[in-house]
Amino acid sequence: MREIYPAFYKKFKCIANRCEDSCCKDWDIDIDSKTERFYQTVQGALGDKIRRKLADDEYNERVFKVENGRCPFWNQDMLCDIFIGIGEEHLSETCGSFPRVAIEYGDIREHILSFACPEAARLMLREEQPYADFGIQELDGAEEDDEVLGFLLKARTRSAQMLLNHEQPFAYRLADCLEFNAQVQAVLDGEEPSPLNFDDAEQSGCGFVFELHKGFEIMSPAWKQALADTAEQSDALAISEGFDRDFEQFALYYLYRYYLEAVRSGDVLYCLRRIVCAYLVTGKMDADFAPRAIPIRACACCSATPRR
Numbered sequence: 001m002r003e004i005y006p007a008f009y010k011k012f013k014c015i016a017n018r019c020e021d022s023c024c025k026d027w028d029i030d031i032d033s034k035t036e037r038f039y040q041t042v043q044g045a046l047g048d049k050i051r052r053k054l055a056d057d058e059y060n061e062r063v064f065k066v067e068n069g070r071c072p073f074w075n076q077d078m079l080c081d082i083f084i085g086i087g088e089e090h091l092s093e094t095c096g097s098f099p100r101v102a103i104e105y106g107d108i109r110e111h112i113l114s115f116a117c118p119e120a121a122r123l124m125l126r127e128e129q130p131y132a133d134f135g136i137q138e139l140d141g142a143e144e145d146d147e148v149l150g151f152l153l154k155a156r157t158r159s160a161q162m163l164l165n166h167e168q169p170f171a172y173r174l175a176d177c178l179e180f181n182a183q184v185q186a187v188l189d190g191e192e193p194s195p196l197n198f199d200d201a202e203q204s205g206c207g208f209v210f211e212l213h214k215g216f217e218i219m220s221p222a223w224k225q226a227l228a229d230t231a232e233q234s235d236a237l238a239i240s241e242g243f244d245r246d247f248e249q250f251a252l253y254y255l256y257r258y259y260l261e262a263v264r265s266g267d268v269l270y271c272l273r274r275i276v277c278a279y280l281v282t283g284k285m286d287a288d289f290a291p292r293a294i295p296i297r298a299c300a301c302c303s304a305t306p307r308r
């Protein structure tokens, strides 16, 4: 297995109670079976509380259920009582690994951080060339092992080059990348590549993208309200150049995190559609809300965070 790490990966360190948007709130915490077995042996008041709080969720998975929007072990100092009481090594897999994500394709395992963590997002936004180590050179040989994977690795590299073409405004780069990947999709489908036909588009404006997002599971009421407020005037809002600069990094993150899912799904356009939707929704929200500087948590569906 070839392990690929971006340069920023090992710089990450959770900032715990200095985090402006903790991962210890708003969702149930998954407890894997190995961790649960250990928790059944913990003595004292902490062990008793752990066993009291272990529950089944609606999928019959073991969890600590969120209470008043907080993990029951996230204390008033915004620190974890389990970490303090029995050590970091006894956090569940979910707590111990977040925001680290590992994705496997054939004999390649790529490691990345999730943009849902603000400290990880800061690292990725600051990095000059965050995904340089994901280059095709390191993955030589994939083509021989797996024809589709080799093809998609090259297409991903080409897509990244398009997103980084600073001779064009970002929206144009995104359009070029979408067009290119429509051709990639045709090849995957065994069809003759042909130009995208925008004349057939049934929708105009981006209101339908906001309507789509309103139907997603959104954990933060502030995000839900912000989405509704921006949706009302979305077509009149212009995405700023400053947002484009930040979004370039987010689009690359998306590309490196999701593009190769097409190895299994056969759907390369899914990743591109998500980037376009995230660009429209967060870019318009940024235009609407940045001047008012209200705190908004990361979007639950696309993990993007409007600038504060």
Ligand code: SF4
Residues within 6 Å of the ligand: 013, 014, 015, 016, 019, 020, 021, 022, 023, 024, 098, 099, 116, 117, 118, 119, 120
């Ligand atoms: S969101 Fe990131 S920085 Fe914040 S508490 Fe979680 S892992 Fe730590």
